[in-house]
Amino acid sequence: MKLHYLxxxxxxxxxxxxxxxxxxxxxxxxxxxxxxxxxGKTALLNAFIWTMFDSYTPGFQLPxxxxxKRAIREATPGDxxxxxxxxxxxxxxxxxxxxxxxxxxxxxxxPGWQNRSTSNATLQKESGSGNWRPIERVDDEIGRVLPKDLxxxxxxxxxxxxxxxxxxxxxxxxxxxxxxxLLGLEIVARGKSHLDKVRKKFEKDLQDTGDEELTALLKDKxxxxxxxxxxASDVEENEVEIEHNQTRKKxxxxxxxxxxxxxxxxxxxxxxxxxxxxxxxxxxxxxxNLKQEISKHGYSVFxxxxxxxxxxxxxxxxxKGELPSxxxxxxxxxxxxxxxxxxxxxxxxxxxxxxxxxxxxxQAGLADVEEKALSMGGELKNYEAALGSFPTTLESLKTxxxxxxxxxxxxxxxxxxxxxxxxxxxxxxxxxxxxxLSACEEKEKTLLFTIADKKARTESIKKKIIxxxxxxxxxxxxxxxxxxxxxxxxACRDAYNRLSTMLTxxxxxxxxxxxxKMQDLFSQMTLTPYLPQITESYGIVLKEAAGGKPxxxxxxxxxxxxxxxxxxxxxxxxxxxxxxxxxxxxxxxxASSYPVVMDSPFGALDHNYRRQIAxxxxxxxxxxxTLVTKTQWHGEVENAxxxxxxxxxxxxxxxxxxxxxEDLLEINGAKYPLIRQSTNGYEYTVIEEL
Amino acid sequence: MSKxxxxxxxxxxxxAPEEIQCIMKRILAFEKERxxxxxxxxxxxxxxNIVKEEIQ
Numbered sequence: 097m098k099l100h101y102l103x104x105x106x107x108x109x110x111x112x113x114x115x116x117x118x119x120x121x122x123x124x125x126x127x128x129x130x131x132x133x134x135x136g137k138t139a140l141l142n143a144f145i146w147t148m149f150d151s152y153t154p155g156f157q158l159p160x161x162x163x164x165k166r167a168i169r170e171a172t173p174g175d176x177x178x179x180x181x182x183x184x185x186x187x188x189x190x191x192x193x194x195x196x197x198x199x200x201x202x203x204x205x206x207p208g209w210q211n212r213s214t215s216n217a218t219l220q221k222e223s224g225s226g227n228w229r230p231i232e233r234v235d236d237e238i239g240r241v242l243p244k245d246l247x248x249x250x251x252x253x254x255x256x257x258x259x260x261x262x263x264x265x266x267x268x269x270x271x272x273x274x275x276x277x278l279l280g281l282e283i284v285a286r287g288k289s290h291l292d293k294v295r296k297k298f299e300k301d302l303q304d305t306g307d308e309e310l311t312a313l314l315k316d317k318x319x320x321x322x323x324x325x326x327x328a329s330d331v332e333e334n335e336v337e338i339e340h341n342q343t344r345k346k347x348x349x350x351x352x353x354x355x356x357x358x359x360x361x362x363x364x365x366x367x368x369x370x371x372x373x374x375x376x377x378x379x380x381x382x383x384x385n386l387k388q389e390i391s392k393h394g395y396s397v398f399x400x401x402x403x404x405x406x407x408x409x410x411x412x413x414x415x416k417g418e419l420p421s422x423x424x425x426x427x428x429x430x431x432x433x434x435x436x437x438x439x440x441x442x443x444x445x446x447x448x449x450x451x452x453x454x455x456x457x458x459q460a461g462l463a464d465v466e467e468k469a470l471s472m473g474g475e476l477k478n479y480e481a482a483l484g485s486f487p488t489t490l491e492s493l494k495t496x497x498x499x500x501x502x503x504x505x506x507x508x509x510x511x512x513x514x515x516x517x518x519x520x521x522x523x524x525x526x527x528x529x530x531x532x533l534s535a536c537e538e539k540e541k542t543l544l545f546t547i548a549d550k551k552a553r554t555e556s557i558k559k560k561i562i563x564x565x566x567x568x569x570x571x572x573x574x575x576x577x578x579x580x581x582x583x584x585x586x587a588c589r590d591a592y593n594r595l596s597t598m599l600t601x602x603x604x605x606x607x608x609x610x611x612x613k614m615q616d617l618f619s620q621m622t623l624t625p626y627l628p629q630i631t632e633s634y635g636i637v638l639k640e641a642a643g644g645k646p647x648x649x650x651x652x653x654x655x656x657x658x659x660x661x662x663x664x665x666x667x668x669x670x671x672x673x674x675x676x677x678x679x680x681x682x683x684x685x686x687a688s689s690y691p692v693v694m695d696s697p698f699g700a701l702d703h704n705y706r707r708q709i710a711x712x713x714x715x716x717x718x719x720x721x722t723l724v725t726k727t728q729w730h731g732e733v734e735n736a737x738x739x740x741x742x743x744x745x746x747x748x749x750x751x752x753x754x755x756x757x758e759d760l761l762e763i764n765g766a767k768y769p770l771i772r773q774s775t776n777g778y779e780y781t782v783i784e785e786l
Numbered sequence: 787m788s789k790x791x792x793x794x795x796x797x798x799x800x801x802a803p804e805e806i807q808c809i810m811k812r813i814l815a816f817e818k819e820r821x822x823x824x825x826x827x828x829x830x831x832x833x834x835n836i837v838k839e840e841i842q
Contacts, residue, residue, distance in 0.1 A: 155811045283817035287833075291813065584841045591809045594798035608793070785830035 097187045097241055099691050099719055106164040106179035107750075108139040111780035118785075119691070119721060120742020126714055127721045129783075130729060130761050131747035132770045136781040137723040140747075141695040142417035144251050147196040149244045152213055153253045153695075159209060166778040168209045172204040177214065187241045192221040194238070242690070243277050245270065249664050250690055250717075253698035254657065265339050268633045270512035271604075279671060281602055288595040295588030296321075302581040309572050310578075317564045324557045327550045334547050341540050348533045355526055358518065365514045372507040375500045382500065386493045386700040389486070396483040403476050409754040410469050418719055423549070425464075427458040565589070606670065607632070613666040614659075617716075621658045621708040626651075636663060654701045661697070661709060666691075698728045710736035726761055726770065744786040752772035805840050814837045 101116040120127045142152045142159075151161045163179040171177050180197040199212040219231040219238070231237045235244075242250065260618040276282045296318075303314040352362045431453055435443045512704045569586070611630045618628050626638045626649050636659055639646035651659060667688060697713070698706045710733040713720055720740075724733070746761060752760035752774045759771040763786055774780070794800075799810055816832055 216822055280818075283814055287810075287813040287817045290817070290829050292831050293830055294837060297830065297834060300835075580841070584837050587806060587809060587841045590802070590806050591813070593803055594806065594810065597798040598795050601793050601797070605793040605795055 097185055097690050098695075099272055099721065100186065100191075102140075102143060102184075102185040103182045104140075104143055104180070105166040106177060107143055107162065107181050108164060108179075109136040109779075109781040110139070110783065111166045111778070112162050112781045115785070117745060117783060118743060119719060121719055124740055124743070125717075125719050126737055127719070127743045127745070128729070128741055128768070129721070129723045129745045129747060130385050130726065130763075130768075130786075131723060131781075132725060132749055132759060135747045135749035135770070136696050137725075137747070141251060141253065141693060143181045144183065144693055145214075145247055147183050147194055147217070148238055148242070149247055150196065150217070151244065151247065152700055153248070153251075155253050155255070162198040162210065162211075162215070164780070166780055168200060168202050169778070173202050173204045174749050175202045176200070177202060177209075185241075192237075193220045193228075194218070194234070213542060224324070232354050243274075244498065246274050246277060249274065249667060250665075251693045253695045255695070260518070266334070268635055272634050276603075279602060279606060280597060283597055284595050284602075288592055288599065291588050291592045291595070293671065295585055295592060298585040298588060300582050302578060302585065305578055305581070307424065308572075310568065313568050313571075314565050314603045317561060317568070320557050320561050320564070324554055324561070325383065327554045327557070331550050331554075334543050334550070338547075339542050341536050341543070345533060345536045345540075348529050348536065352518070352529050352533070355523070358521065358522070358526055361514055361518065365511060368507045368510055368514075372504055372511075373605060375503050379497055379500045379504075382493050382497045386490070386497070389489055389493065393483075393486040393489075396486055399479060400483060403774060406472065406476065410473075413469075414467070428453060432457070432592055470772040488651035496784075541767055544683055607775065609614070609670045609673065610663075610666050613669050617662040617669075617712065618659065621662060622655070622706065623704065624655075626655070638662060654705055657697075657701060658705060658709065661713075661716070664692070665712070679688060690717055691721060691724075694719040695723045696725065697722055698724065698733055703732055707732035713737070714740040726759075746784055746786055748782045748784065750778070750780050750782065752777050752779055809837055809840045812840070 098121060099119040103114060103116045104110045105113040117127075117129070128139060129137065136430075137157055138153070142156045145151050145153065146162070163177050167177045176199050178197055178199050180195055182193060182195040184191070184193045186192065194217060196215050196217040200209045201212055202208065203210050205601070217234045219234045221231050221237070222228045238244075273282070277283060299314050299317070301309050316618060347360070349366070353359060355362075404503040405520070431437055437443055437449060443453055467595070474709060515534055517532060519527055519534065521527045521530070536763045568582070571582070607630050611628070614628050614630065614636075624640075625645070626640050629637050629639055629646075631637060638649040638651045638655065638659065640649045648765045671731045692713075698709065701709065706728075713722070713736065744763065746768045748769050749771050750773070751771060754773060756771060756773070758769055758773070760767045761770050762768075766786075768784075768786060799807060802810065813833055813836055815835065820829070
């Protein structure tokens with residue numbers, strides 16, 4: 097998607113028609129719009145979102161008030177005043193012009209206006225022929241260009257962007273869904289879901305035509321599948337309940353922390369809880385190592401006796417003089433063949449001399465045994481060495497696990513004491529809060545147990561379904577129809593399973609690539625030794641690994657902003673790479689040519705961060721449109737971006753107040769007004785290209 | 787699996803028998819066409835027909 101121009105009329109602060117705001121592209125791909133706070137930066141950002149999606153950002157106040165107030169006040173009651181936004185862009189070889197309009201009627205009563213129905217969008221498309229044609233289903237066509245729920249990754253308010261990295265569970269699901277759409281995976285998920293329904297339909301048909309045994313199997317399967325679905329939905333509900341419960345626990349803990357008289361106790365509790373979490377993580381790590389150790393060296397316990405047997409056998413042979421053999425079998429064979437001993441005696445078959453030499457052949461055969469005994473002796477030493485360290489390693493890990501459990505028991509006991517103390521605290525409010533906290537903890541334990549139980553039941557059901565599927569597969573129907581239904585059902589199941597695996601692999605690959613790219617971008621933007629990590633559910637955590645084991649870091653607001661920019665940049669980059677590597681079956685949204693439109697991207701950042709981000713921004717997207725204040729722009733940001741600026745605009749705010757000093761913006765030695773006094777008593781904003 | 791090892795998400799498709807590949811391709815093409823359309827009915831009928839045509 098490439099932006100060409102934006103034009104507004106009577107939209108929010110912008111009275112009358114603005115000139116076309118043409119956007120920079122190519123090597124100088126940055127468009128900068130300068131404005132003071134309150135002059136219409138957020139309104140301009142929302143002009144994009146409103147016209148394309150009939151939506152807006154959370155910071156867009158009074159969204160129903162689209163039509164410019166001056167335009168309404170200049171009208172007489174009963175007049176209709178129109179506001180509109182027109183955006184021209186191109187995508188996949190086609191040009192588009194979308195125009196969304198909102199009409200308001202001027203009325204006598206307060207507030208002086210009233211919207212006429214909802215906004216209305218028209219879309220024109222030109223696909224290389226020069227002929228423009230209207231598109232009937234505007235939302236469908238825009239959805240093909242950029243799905244609605246992805247707009248906040250491309251058009252965003254920099255001062256609120258950090259929310260992207262602190263997503264709730266619902267938002268994590270949305271990120272997951274957005275990633276799926278960008279990679280074109282939504283259609284794989286839909287195909288999978290529809291295939292499953294079709295498979296069930298074939299099996300139902302088979303049930304109606306099949307023999308009794310097959311019918312019974314299919315009925316059993318249907319019952320189990322319903323049960324499985326119910327369990328999955330129950331687990332989902334329980335998980336949401338846990339999340340709510342955790343939020344409630346956090347609220348209570350914060351309230352407790354607010355009581356000065358127990359602040360130290362509450363802080364101690366939070367410290368112990370953290371320590372307990374660390375110990376639990378240690379146990380998981382030790383248990384994993386224990387498993388690996390057993391799987392790698394566990395066999396050595398069983399070969400101890402075999403080694404002893406082998407050694408005894410070799411010793412016995414040595415005692416008997418069978419080892420070392422001292423003579424090679426080939427040497428004896430040669431003497432017998434030449435019929436002559438080394439002493440010169442003739443070796444004639446049947447004569448005693450021949451018989452004696454022949455007996456040596458038997459003994460010489462043991463040379464092979466000797467060779468094997470020698471090489472095995474060496475190998476056995478390695479086994480013994482492994483056997484030697486294995487029990488020690490095992491014991492050491494078991495001791496660590498025991499100690500960690502002992503620590504946890506101590507922590508739990510102290511936590512119980514704290515809880516007990518607070519429950520009996522003289523101040524009623526504190527005792528009450530503690531009781532609520534205990535109730536939340538009990539509830540969480542019960543829910544976790546219920547979830548584990550339901551998951552175990554689901555696993556058992558899955559196994560039963562596999563067994564039934566096998567039994568159904570074995571059923572060889574003589575009737576052609578049944579056979580066909582069986583094959584079609586199997587084909588659906590096969591395609592479904594493959595699509596499921598593909599989705600899992602895509603998700604895994606996307607997360608790995610995204611994390612790597614994000615770490616790369618984040619390290620370019622910051623001087624800290626922190627590394628962002630992406631959890632399986634697309635949560636983003638910042639880790640500090642300078643001292644060895646990575647630990648969680650509480651990210652500052654500035655770091656969260658950087659993380660969010662790195663996250664958006666990484667999504668664009670990873671999707672572009674994955675699309676280039678293979679033209680996916682599904683064919684996703686081509687994010688490589690998407691613009692990024694940002695309101696105040698440098699909001700809460702210090703000088704270093706601003707400089708770093710300003711350097712990286714032009715590279716994260718095909719086009720960058722940024723709306724900035726004078727303080728956000730001057731200095732390091734201006735210097736870092738100067739060479740990449742293709743177009744610059746200024747938003748001059750006209751105020752009716754006569755006590756406000758004019759404010760000027762200086763660019764390349766020229767001065768431009770940011771604030772001016774209005775001569776007609778109205779407030780409005782004018783856009784001009786620099 | 788090591789993070790550096792490349793995962794090939796298309797492997798399950800590439801390893802599928804020919805008729806399953808055809809079904810998968812056609813279903814995904816169908817879903818792509820319908821993805822951004824609202825108020826569309828008859829998914830099951832379309833997909834049933836694809837499976838019927840490929841498995842005869």
